[in-house]
Amino acid sequence: MTTPIRFELIKTCRQTGARLGILHTPHGSFETPMFMPVGTLATVKTLSPEELKEMGAGVILSNTYHLWLRPGHDIVEEAGGLHAFMNWDRGILTDSGGFQVFSLSEFRRIEEEGVYFRNHLNGDKLFLSPEKAVEIQNALGADIIMAFDECPPYPATYEYMKQSIERTSRWAERCLKAHRRPNEQGLFGIVQGGEYEELRRQSARDLVSLDFPGYAVGGLSVGEPKEVMNRVLEFTTPLLPADKPRYLMGVGSPDSLIDGAIRGIDMFDCVLPTRIGRNGTVMTSEGRVVIKNAQYARDFSPLDPNCDCYTCRNYTRAYIRHLIKCDETFGIRLTSYHNVYFLIKLMEQVRQAIREDRLADFREEFFECYGFNKPNAKNF
Amino acid sequence: MTTPIRFELIKTCRQTGARLGILHTPHGSFETPMFMPVGTLATVKTLSPEELKEMGAGVILSNTYHLWLRPGHDIVEEAGGLHAFMNWDRGILTDSGGFQVFSLSEFRRIEEEGVYFRNHLNGDKLFLSPEKAVEIQNALGADIIMAFDECPPYPATYEYMKQSIERTSRWAERCLKAHRRPNEQGLFGIVQGGEYEELRRQSARDLVSLDFPGYAVGGLSVGEPKEVMNRVLEFTTPLLPADKPRYLMGVGSPDSLIDGAIRGIDMFDCVLPTRIGRNGTVMTSEGRVVIKNAQYARDFSPLDPNCDCYTCRNYTRAYIRHLIKCDETFGIRLTSYHNVYFLIKLMEQVRQAIREDRLADFREEFFECYGFNKPNAKNF
């Protein structure tokens, strides 16, 4: 079987061990480590596909659960798949729906067969299983699809977590069997196990034995301290094959992107840049800016003096503050654009630092400038 | 005094009398009849300046009243004026605030000096006069600014209207005297008089004697039947000098644009295309489409089969319906883009028809195709 997803390891940073690579997909090849903007409902909120390309976005993520409910995977399939539906000809990754089932829905009941739950829109009873999650993702047609897993809460007991990862491994095997388009879509396995090294080891061993074309590290960024996340990554990524891409799910704060890359992660996704952008918060090279604050009313400088994005080249803080305060859509277009650009460019800088074997130095410089080294620093 | 606004009459349609012209402004020259998209708060809702240029927009309108309240004309002036503030280097027209004072605010009291009222945001007491309206517009720095007028309600008695237009004429003279930047900004007078031919005549005579570089026809599209508007235009535009541009305020439905051009109007503005776009309604060559309707769920054709705009070239009704139903911002970007484009292209077609002395024929074809000839046709 030829896999549609191939990872090419270019080099390893001598200072940190971070990996520079190329992810080959049926819709183009993209350098890693990369940040994937999230387009939950087949749109990266407020942005056009052209704008995402202009920024250099390679792969975007879309949510199986949300598309299943609206407009329905059958409609997306009838449109010719997600790429055609949303006019995006680069890479797409769909998650399995597992995370949403566990975070958004009510009255869920986990059984061996799958999960019974009520949807978050109207409370309708639904059932999602490994087979169903793969069926939906086959219909959506993303380049990378994800195995259906349980996302246990944080914290969870060792006993609960052990049962959970064993079921997730059995579900992973069922996902592989259910996968109808293995030559067009790469199915990734998801390593779970919380903060328990032994369980991460067990989960990784199970999944690696199934030979997925890529692996995600799941169950992180669910409320645990950053140190826990970093420690888990440190003992988990070495358990994964070097020739397969590694994807850290749901992580998008600038410090975590750098710290994840240092621990061997190749792919990240997060709603953070668009979500905080809608509230008027932007990430800049000099730290967070909350643009609604009165201090920016007459600030005719760009959001970030070191950014050359469309927003920063053409608009001032004063103008963007005005738009955001007036609930003008163009304001959140401008902040969302800048924030997504900021993370995509951050990953370019990370890749350049890996090339130059100086990612630890880059981390120090970036953290100092952003303010992460200050006491009580905010994490985005 | 050299006026910064000059109108060049190119030709008159032999079939209708409609005028083809060029409006010269300090920020470029643009063909008329033209439609001006509205950017109330220094942004044409959801759209970027680049998108407006791509569509061929020449002049946009912004609202003095709204900018006075938010962010304040002093901030816009400090930013270098409205063009710099909003990153728009083509023409801008600001209204006088009169319309908003009379339509949005409460407890207004009209005196000879000006109008006392409470603003629509927080109820603060405010006062707007001819001098103040011009002062704000001088600070905003638009290419075309408007005299402060009273917009009487529809219907109004002859007696009320007569008093009102006489005051509006006195206010117009005060506006001219207060105007501090006559070499950079053209101040237009506004002809009022409701449906009373004698009062329109009196108002036009007063204003023309003051020799404005352009004239608006105000007090229409305020609830009166279309036939009344057309009749008023028929007897009003001949009262205005042929070598000055004529602007019909607040009109943007496709039928009224054509009917206004036929009656000698050169400029139009309206929030219609962006406002209905936000609700998911679009204008197409074949009539109105309410995209939320279930019939479009699996409709993979463009909004308008005869449109070559960005939206219609790249997206289907099914996708746009999905976005609008999910309250996704990109959906209202797409519908707003199409609607504004539709009216700008309609005016291109109108100009072409004038060139070919066949605007009456074009009107018939367009009305037939759009459905305006049907009984009980919706007016947009």
Ligand SMILES: [Zn+2]
């Ligand atoms: Zn920027």
Ligand SMILES: [Zn+2]
């Ligand atoms: Zn279109």
